[in-house]
Amino acid sequence: MVCTGTACYIKGANNLLAHLKNHHDLSDGDTTNDGKVSLLTARCVGACSLAPVVVVDNKILGEVNSEKLDEVIKRCRDAV
Numbered sequence: 001m002v003c004t005g006t007a008c009y010i011k012g013a014n015n016l017l018a019h020l021k022n023h024h025d026l027s028d029g030d031t032t033n034d035g036k037v038s039l040l041t042a043r044c045v046g047a048c049s050l051a052p053v054v055v056v057d058n059k060i061l062g063e064v065n066s067e068k069l070d071e072v073i074k075r076c077r078d079a080v
């Protein structure tokens, strides 16, 4: 889940969403063909000081950039 609240928006949440669309063919509400990754958005998860924030399997990841996002997607897709 990509946070699109104000702090995360200012710190580049839209760039993360564009990266997910352009490099992983994922838009809000989509699930990958293998069923391993779904993308949702939310308005502030209460960790604004870590913006931009992504929540993966109920864990908050802060200061996320495209490279970090790629690692997360790969880890999720490689999981059994």
Ligand code: FES
Pocket (backbone or CB within 6 Å): 003, 004, 005, 006, 007, 008, 009, 043, 044, 045, 046, 047, 048, 049, 051, 053
């Ligand atoms: S705006 Fe993203 S955690 Fe608050």
